[in-house]
Amino acid sequence: MTGRDATSATEERLQLALDAGRMGTWEWDLQTGLMIWSAGLERIFGLIPGSFEGTMEAVGRLIHPDDREPVLAALTEAAAGGREPHLEFRILRPDGGLRWVERLPSGERWHAREPGAGILRRAAVALLSHLPIEWLL
Numbered sequence: 599m600t601g602r603d604a605t606s607a608t609e610e611r612l613q614l615a616l617d618a619g620r621m622g623t624w625e626w627d628l629q630t631g632l633m634i635w636s637a638g639l640e641r642i643f644g645l646i647p648g649s650f651e652g653t654m655e656a657v658g659r660l661i662h663p664d665d666r667e668p669v670l671a672a673l674t675e676a677a678a679g680g681r682e683p684h685l686e687f688r689i690l691r692p693d694g695g696l697r698w699v700e701r702l703p704s705g706e707r708w709h710a711r712e713p714g715a716g717i718l719r720r721a722a723v724a725l726l727s728h729l730p731i732e733w734l735l
Contacts, residue, residue: 613638620725621702628677633657642699642725644691662688662696669701686726698726 599607616622622639626632631654637647643660650656654670661669665687672683682703689697701723 622723624723626677639723642697642723643689644693644695660689660691662690664688700724700726 616636616638620638620642622642623636624639625634633650633652633654633656635643635645635650635652640647640650643650654673658666658670669685669687672685676682683701684703685701686698687701689699691697
């Protein structure tokens with residue numbers, strides 16, 4: 599197996615694991631503010647893959663109003679040099695669906711001010727329930 603084949607196989611296994619776990623990944627460039635979401639994360643949030651706007655404001659619009667401020671504050675604090683937060687919060691999908699998601703930390707500190715270290719990767723969000731919240735009550 600060549601290096602390229604091994605890399606491709608590893609990427610396929612990772613994608614299979616993310617899909618099976620109903621998880622998605624994102625990257626956040628702390629210098630520019632640009633966010634990139636995987637197609638899986640866009641699906642969790644009820645978006646068409648490729649349609650995420652790539653901003654923290656767009657993220658905020660998808661978070662339930664009662665959870666928005668604490669979630670965004672935790673992410674902002676982490677971006678200023680703190681540890682990645684572990685969060686569970688509600689999202690409002692464009693179709694009106696309400697879901698719980700969990701934001702999983704990697705355990706690393708975010709160092710936005712260090713050269714070359716301003717892009718966050720390997721962050722994951724898991725869909726905790728594919729059922730509408732009212733079905734869980």
